[in-house]
Amino acid sequence: MADDPPKKKRRPFWRKRVRRSTAAGEHRPVLLAEIVAALAPKPGRAVADCTLGFAGHAAELLKLVSPDGLLIATDLDPANLEPARVKLEAVGGLFALHHANFAGLPHVLAAEGVSGVDGLVADLGLSSMQVDDRGRGFSYMRDGPLDMRMDPTRGRTAADLLNTLPAGELAAAFRDLGDEPQADAVAAAVVAGRGASPLERTGELRELIEQAAPVTLDRTPTALSERKQRLAPVARVFQALRILVNRELANLQQLLRVLPDILNPGGTAAVISFHSGEDRLVKAAFRDGLRAGVYEAVSPEAVRPAFEERTANPRSRSAKLRWCRKKS
Numbered sequence: 001m002a003d004d005p006p007k008k009k010r011r012p013f014w015r016k017r018v019r020r021s022t023a024a025g026e027h028r029p030v031l032l033a034e035i036v037a038a039l040a041p042k043p044g045r046a047v048a049d050c051t052l053g054f055a056g057h058a059a060e061l062l063k064l065v066s067p068d069g070l071l072i073a074t075d076l077d078p079a080n081l082e083p084a085r086v087k088l089e090a091v092g093g094l095f096a097l098h099h100a101n102f103a104g105l106p107h108v109l110a111a112e113g114v115s116g117v118d119g120l121v122a123d124l125g126l127s128s129m130q131v132d133d134r135g136r137g138f139s140y141m142r143d144g145p146l147d148m149r150m151d152p153t154r155g156r157t158a159a160d161l162l163n164t165l166p167a168g169e170l171a172a173a174f175r176d177l178g179d180e181p182q183a184d185a186v187a188a189a190v191v192a193g194r195g196a197s198p199l200e201r202t203g204e205l206r207e208l209i210e211q212a213a214p215v216t217l218d219r220t221p222t223a224l225s226e227r228k229q230r231l232a233p234v235a236r237v238f239q240a241l242r243i244l245v246n247r248e249l250a251n252l253q254q255l256l257r258v259l260p261d262i263l264n265p266g267g268t269a270a271v272i273s274f275h276s277g278e279d280r281l282v283k284a285a286f287r288d289g290l291r292a293g294v295y296e297a298v299s300p301e302a303v304r305p306a307f308e309e310r311t312a313n314p315r316s317r318s319a320k321l322r323w324c325r326k327k328s
């Protein structure tokens with residue numbers, strides 16, 4: 001009788017080769033043409049990019065306000081500033097970069113001696129470079145430390161929150177920030193897991209979610225791929241944690257609150273969001289500002305990426321852009 005062929009040992013998912021990664025040169029700013037159309041930046045104007053990232057939007061805005069206009073940009077992640085500076089220096093023109101939270105934009109403008117801007121862009125969430133860096137712990141596709149802070153110089157890490165928050169608070173976050181239907185079960189599994197030993201790695205968290213939130217596969221012809229369906233609870237819980245760690249909704253609310261003071265009369269702000277909770281906040285703030293006469297116009301609908309962009313850049317698929325124009 002022939003011997004059984006040797007059994008292949010299954011490698012954990014993070015040892016498998018992951019193909020997707022973003023080199024800085026491949027960076028594609030989301031909804032760039034639509035942002036330029038909304039802001040219509042002119043030479044000599046002052047503009048702010050409060051989510052600098054790899055300066056995709058910022059470089060285009062700087063080109064359009066140059067030679068005598070000014071770009072002021074902020075990012076929570078200090079690692080983004082130097083590569084962005086190199087990119088913007090190649091464009092030329094006047095710009096100032098700040099390692100700062102956009103919630104504090106009025107202080108940044110004051111430090112630059114600027115009383116207001118004619119255009120502002122906020123492209124919320126993470127840059128693809130942050131997601132692809134396993135050391136940051138944002139991705140469930142690569143094992144890494146459970147950090148998830150956009151600003152690694154301050155604040156509590158994902159591990160810290162997972163290992164200390166009560167089950168009820170974790171469940172509320174998974175439900176409210178990630179729309180996870182099995183939030184209670186995942187939170188209970190986190191609490192049970194950390195009782196054995198503190199959670200430290202994204203790989204551990206992923207496995208724990210997969211066990212706690214089983215998926216009933218939809219096999220209808222229009223359903224998502226089996227892989228996507230199986231990963232959906234993991235994606236939702238990771239998103240919720242990231243939003244929680246970085247206080248993303250509170251920061252956005254503060255930006256929306258100070259926006260009327262930051263914009264010059266007739267100035268336009270454009271916000272790109274990737275999460276329904278964010279988009280709801282933006283829509284409500286712009287609508288309320290319009291009703292109160294603070295804004296003279298707002299986008300009637302969310303602007304979505306065209307088919308070509310969605311195909312070329314899958315990360316753009318959930319993007320929604322809304323703009324508001326301050327009363328002249």
Ligand SMILES: C[S@@+](CC[C@H](N)C(=O)[O-])C[C@H]1O[C@@H](n2cnc3c(N)ncnc32)[C@H](O)[C@@H]1O
Binds near residue numbers: 124251
């Ligand atoms: C989607 S990326 C921006 C990409 C950029 N528009 C480009 O074209 O390269 C979002 C960036 O915003 C930063 N960010 C997120 N929340 C922030 C906040 N509250 N204040 C400042 N920067 C923030 C992130 O660190 C990240 O670099």
